[in-house]
Amino acid sequence: MDHATRYLPLQLIFPACRPAIRWLAQHFPDPPQTANMAARAAVNAASRQLMEAWRREGKAEARGRGAGAGTDDGDKLASVAGGKGGGGFRAVGGGLSSSSFMAAMMEGRRGAAREERMSDVEVIAQGFTFMLAGFETTANTLAAAAFLLATHPQAAERLAAEAVGVAGRELSQELLAEETLRMYPPLPFLMREAREEVDLGGGRTAPKGSFLVLHVHAMQSSESQFPHSERFMPERWLPESGGALGPADPHAYAPFGVGARMCVGYKLANMVSGRGCVCA
Numbered sequence: 001m002d003h004a005t006r007y008l009p010l011q012l013i014f015p016a017c018r019p020a021i022r023w024l025a026q027h028f029p030d031p032p033q034t035a036n037m038a039a040r041a042a043v044n045a046a047s048r049q050l051m052e053a054w055r056r057e058g059k060a061e062a063r064g065r066g067a068g069a070g071t072d073d074g075d076k077l078a079s080v081a082g083g084k085g086g087g088g089f090r091a092v093g094g095g096l097s098s099s100s101f102m103a104a105m106m107e108g109r110r111g112a113a114r115e116e117r118m119s120d121v122e123v124i125a126q127g128f129t130f131m132l133a134g135f136e137t138t139a140n141t142l143a144a145a146a147f148l149l150a151t152h153p154q155a156a157e158r159l160a161a162e163a164v165g166v167a168g169r170e171l172s173q174e175l176l177a178e179e180t181l182r183m184y185p186p187l188p189f190l191m192r193e194a195r196e197e198v199d200l201g202g203g204r205t206a207p208k209g210s211f212l213v214l215h216v217h218a219m220q221s222s223e224s225q226f227p228h229s230e231r232f233m234p235e236r237w238l239p240e241s242g243g244a245l246g247p248a249d250p251h252a253y254a255p256f257g258v259g260a261r262m263c264v265g266y267k268l269a270n271m272v273s274g275r276g277c278v279c280a
């Protein structure tokens, strides 16, 4: 939060005033907000450039098909798609890799009914969300895993032995990633707005419209949920430990969130973090 705009805590403290605070942030930005707006503008401009190139190449592709194979346009498209002839990829546009997320969205719009078709702004917003949600979180997890391995040489040695196949899978990469995410969740709290009165248990309720913060880091550091919670123990996740090392309540572990808005990229994130831990 040190480098965040001062408008962020204001939005959290006064959620009902969010539209006014946003207006102020836009019209009277402080330095972090100015940097944020400049970064968003850069992403927007780059996305629009890619989308424009995609549209141009789409037209070229249609012309190329009309004129037969082997045209300049056809060659250009093939090189964009990873080699002449497509090499298993379909040519979808200049500057955009055919296997990219944005290409998938652009391609998906083609056949969609008008009312279901994503607008340019929606495509850019989705791309931005995935970049923001997927990049920083995974990078922070890998940084934390590297730190934990550097400060726990025995675990690092066991993992290295497993990676080269000279030991079993006692301390697998996945468990290491799980324990890293327990100790250093990249998103340490989740936020929700109560759409109706919520029963919090113990006779307490949160009225409709409340702003609720679920402190994931506190939950995952709780001694009652994770014995020796301050210790780095990937083995706590082994089935052999029989749950003795936590969590006492499975919902006390939520680095990817919970419910309908849970992280959509958690499988990819687990895979990347696990493999990344081996490299670290």
Ligand code: HEM
Pocket (backbone or CB within 6 Å): 129, 130, 133, 134, 135, 137, 138, 141, 181, 185, 186, 187, 190, 191, 254, 255, 256, 257, 258, 259, 260, 261, 262, 263, 264, 265, 266, 268, 269, 270, 273
């Ligand atoms: C270690 C890596 C990651 C962590 C710890 C993480 C964690 C989270 C958390 C806590 C949320 C909010 C869930 C909630 O409010 O209940 C979230 C949402 C989301 N994550 Fe991740 N994430 C990771 C990687 C990724 C990756 C790799 C992608 C995509 C490629 C991704 C895409 C998203 C998206 C799109 C959302 C918003 C979902 C929605 O609001 O419906 N995340 N993530």
